[in-house]
Amino acid sequence: MRDVAALAGVSLKTVSRVVNNEAGVSTDVRTRVERAIGQLGYQHNLAASTLRRSDGRSNTVGVLLQDVSNSFSAGMLRALEDAARERDVAILASSLDEEPDREHSLVGSLIRRRVDGLVMMPTTQRQDYLADELRSGLPVVFVDRGPKGVDADSVVVDNRAGALLATTHMLEHGHRRIAYLGDLNRISTAAARRAGYRQAHKDAGVPLDPALEVGDLRGDTDAREAMDRLLDLDDPPTAVFAARNSLAIGAVQSLRARGLAHRVALVGFDDFPLADLLDPPLTVVRQDVRRIGTEVARLLFARIDGDDAPPRHVVIEPVLVVRGSGEIAP
Amino acid sequence: MRDVAALAGVSLKTVSRVVNNEAGVSTDVRTRVERAIGQLGYQHNLAASTLRRSDGRSNTVGVLLQDVSNSFSAGMLRALEDAARERDVAILASSLDEEPDREHSLVGSLIRRRVDGLVMMPTTQRQDYLADELRSGLPVVFVDRGPKGVDADSVVVDNRAGALLATTHMLEHGHRRIAYLGDLNRISTAAARRAGYRQAHKDAGVPLDPALEVGDLRGDTDAREAMDRLLDLDDPPTAVFAARNSLAIGAVQSLRARGLAHRVALVGFDDFPLADLLDPPLTVVRQDVRRIGTEVARLLFARIDGDDAPPRHVVIEPVLVVRGSGEIAP
DNA sequence: TTGAAAGCGCTACCAT
DNA sequence: ATGGTAGCGCTTTCAA
Numbered sequence: 001m002r003d004v005a006a007l008a009g010v011s012l013k014t015v016s017r018v019v020n021n022e023a024g025v026s027t028d029v030r031t032r033v034e035r036a037i038g039q040l041g042y043q044h045n046l047a048a049s050t051l052r053r054s055d056g057r058s059n060t061v062g063v064l065l066q067d068v069s070n071s072f073s074a075g076m077l078r079a080l081e082d083a084a085r086e087r088d089v090a091i092l093a094s095s096l097d098e099e100p101d102r103e104h105s106l107v108g109s110l111i112r113r114r115v116d117g118l119v120m121m122p123t124t125q126r127q128d129y130l131a132d133e134l135r136s137g138l139p140v141v142f143v144d145r146g147p148k149g150v151d152a153d154s155v156v157v158d159n160r161a162g163a164l165l166a167t168t169h170m171l172e173h174g175h176r177r178i179a180y181l182g183d184l185n186r187i188s189t190a191a192a193r194r195a196g197y198r199q200a201h202k203d204a205g206v207p208l209d210p211a212l213e214v215g216d217l218r219g220d221t222d223a224r225e226a227m228d229r230l231l232d233l234d235d236p237p238t239a240v241f242a243a244r245n246s247l248a249i250g251a252v253q254s255l256r257a258r259g260l261a262h263r264v265a266l267v268g269f270d271d272f273p274l275a276d277l278l279d280p281p282l283t284v285v286r287q288d289v290r291r292i293g294t295e296v297a298r299l300l301f302a303r304i305d306g307d308d309a310p311p312r313h314v315v316i317e318p319v320l321v322v323r324g325s326g327e328i329a330p
Numbered sequence: 331m332r333d334v335a336a337l338a339g340v341s342l343k344t345v346s347r348v349v350n351n352e353a354g355v356s357t358d359v360r361t362r363v364e365r366a367i368g369q370l371g372y373q374h375n376l377a378a379s380t381l382r383r384s385d386g387r388s389n390t391v392g393v394l395l396q397d398v399s400n401s402f403s404a405g406m407l408r409a410l411e412d413a414a415r416e417r418d419v420a421i422l423a424s425s426l427d428e429e430p431d432r433e434h435s436l437v438g439s440l441i442r443r444r445v446d447g448l449v450m451m452p453t454t455q456r457q458d459y460l461a462d463e464l465r466s467g468l469p470v471v472f473v474d475r476g477p478k479g480v481d482a483d484s485v486v487v488d489n490r491a492g493a494l495l496a497t498t499h500m501l502e503h504g505h506r507r508i509a510y511l512g513d514l515n516r517i518s519t520a521a522a523r524r525a526g527y528r529q530a531h532k533d534a535g536v537p538l539d540p541a542l543e544v545g546d547l548r549g550d551t552d553a554r555e556a557m558d559r560l561l562d563l564d565d566p567p568t569a570v571f572a573a574r575n576s577l578a579i580g581a582v583q584s585l586r587a588r589g590l591a592h593r594v595a596l597v598g599f600d601d602f603p604l605a606d607l608l609d610p611p612l613t614v615v616r617q618d619v620r621r622i623g624t625e626v627a628r629l630l631f632a633r634i635d636g637d638d639a640p641p642r643h644v645v646i647e648p649v650l651v652v653r654g655s656g657e658i659a660p
Numbered sequence: 661t662t663g664a665a666a667g668c669g670c671t672a673c674c675a676t
Numbered sequence: 677a678t679g680g681t682a683g684c685g686c687t688t689t690c691a692a
Contacts, residue, residue, distance in 0.1 A: 279609035
């Protein structure tokens, strides 16, 4: 910047004015400075700028997702990116893989980088460790799973209602033995989905069979094995509710391998690309990822812009997408 | 940091030593400083640190992909992330959506943020605009598509060979009318895949029919419509080579809607989740995304570590994954 | 409209 | 083993 100033024959401050598009620079001087910038290939240093600025804005936000390569996280990231781009805000993205330690260390890393805000799909049980940052005004929006131990903005879907929807749908189609495939039990959304599954049975007056409830499944491989075991029972389920997309995939693999894909009903939680091209097409409870992402961005940027109202909790209602697999009769 | 120093009764420099884990601090002093840090909730400011450091490292790299929500880009991002995490390097990720203007502006934004390196899946025809940065030593690794107009490291798959593989496979199964569904023609990988498709015909002595070659398709919707039109021809194709994953999906939609999924052969380029669960399971040419990502990371971090050998160009051979859809007889 | 000087939070360098 | 001082590249403040 000093070189640019020298070449253009102006002061540092004037170059700064040009670079930041501030008023109070004559067209003539502006042109001279811009030419000098071009000649020297000067690139403004945003880190130095941030350091000195009174607001300390880095124009960067951090996003901690479950796994940037899974379709739900990736869709979220994309929706956020679109909102961020309009403001010329960059996104630091990371995957947590349900590892609490990683959440702690990545949050620290983002704070050391002075992000203007944080979006997180938490994997820890409680986020008390964020209390200091929240109090000092760091904008944080929780997504998919609400905050525990602290209060902050959040955007979640009504997991219980979604599970109730899915399970009731199969009960109404006459199923009485519906299996449940669930995520790691400690994850709050998994608990809510399980509660919805049970509620549906209660509402319909159908007894639950604990042998049909399998939790703590990490991914499609786990789900496939669990499904295999369920189908080997003396009195196997005639329907399955898979409480996450990867678990539904594992279930499909198992059913397909045994030629039961058209015999056992299946409803998944969380839509994914190609679910409609499976055979039978997969009936799912859909969480509108783009809508969630848009809401998250709205909350986050409002906070960044100084909104200091009490935390807001947005709940998005999931919808049942009927495609075929969930309508198979017992 | 000043406050920490005051509270611990040491100098600024000593706090800096503790924070950076430098040697030459007694255990006693270190403990005192750490306690002060804890009491004050002090968080090191990485931007200020970067500014002052002699190497100017930001421990941040920029990644420009086609679209972070598509499985190929997302897989790349994830592989890179895993390599970056080991070094405590953060990732700024963005989507280009095949828009050249966005590439220019995002590269600028990343340079202003002083990233230590850049990974890009370019969407521009030429990247001469990067010449200055490359000359001044910015590590850049091109992925999926090689650099044009400048020289830099790259990791690409052998697109021509992959297309040759796919097309020959169907020719060997007796097909003589194989359609081609291709990406935007200006994209170099699309051109290479088309060349492979043609080469296969030439090798087999099978004449090409221009009516069966459709390029400039943007996504599954385009592909579906193109496929519909092809199937409406008087002499429709008995097989299809879809040169990108989203195009294969469009083709499947069209075939499925007409009940031809088991009648017309289909091979896609680029594997994706669930391709094996379609009916029939989709035969594809697979590019090993994780392997590509790992190679990219290896090249990038070697450059960041000071490697100044001439640019390296890694070519990954794609493999044919036979699953069913590509083996349908004419 | 333009500029000079101070200082953001930190690390390099040299001294003790 | 510890500290003082200068200065990274920029913006702020105030003066001209």
